[in-house]
Ligand SMILES: Nc1ncnc2c1ncn2[C@@H]1O[C@H](COP(=O)(O)OP(=O)(O)OP(=O)(O)O)[C@@H](O)[C@H]1O
């Protein structure tokens with residue numbers, strides 16, 4: 151299953167992506183590929199791992215180096231470079247997309263890369279995409295074709311309305327996402343105030359989960375520690391685990 155976390159800036163996409171990856175690894179839903187699709191990449195920090203290369207960097211150098219290649223095909227060249235950029239961890243692998251292209255023609259590099267990423271994706275049972283904030287990537291349709299678009303919001307009326315707009319935009323561009331739903335994050339006490347519940351209703355989105363405001367997440371963040379170290383009983387982790395158990399139970403029944 152391909153899951154994509156989307157939503158406005160700072161709502162918790164990266165945090166919830168990291169918790170999702172932890173759950174998938176723990177439940178043997180492997181192999182898993184984590185895709186950091188935010189050009190200000192920081193999923194690796196939430197996971198406590200380092201990376202050396204990005205797809206954007208490979209695309210940039212491909213424009214220059216591929217011309218000079220003899221013997222090895224351009225496709226193979228990019229395949230090898232992307233393979234080398236995948237960080238292998240216990241439980242999941244990580245690929246960082248990096249910056250979008252600069253000036254000049256990237257058509258060739260992009261076309262080949264799309265194939266390379268597609269083939270890479272086929273090696274994995276599950277993929278989790280941590281998207282960049284806002285609506286840009288949706289309007290440009292740069293996401294892979296996803297099974298579940300998870301629209302994350304903070305616990306504010308404005309945040310929920312933005313989530314509704316993201317959903318409407320996904321419709322407008324006919325985003326290839328089989329299902330979608332709303333996750334409200336950083337909910338004080340874990341249940342929605344009336345005003346927020348009404349705003350959620352107005353979006354027409356299915357409310358998948360309310361993730362509590364969690365002091366353990368805040369403490370790890372304040373200390374610069376990866377959120378993947380969060381204790382098992384932490385409220386945000388427990389709530390995220392419940393959601394994932396539901397999503398994957400439904401998916402398994404369908405198979
Ligand atoms: N449930 C939670 N409880 C407490 N703090 C949280 C929770 N979820 C996320 N946070 C905090 O909220 C902040 C934003 O989270 P995060 O970086 O995951 O958001 P994001 O949507 O990925 O942001 P960006 O749009 O910048 O990529 C971080 O400081 C994170 O620790």
Ligand SMILES: [Mg+2]
Pocket residue numbers: 163164165188192280
């Ligand atoms: Mg993020």
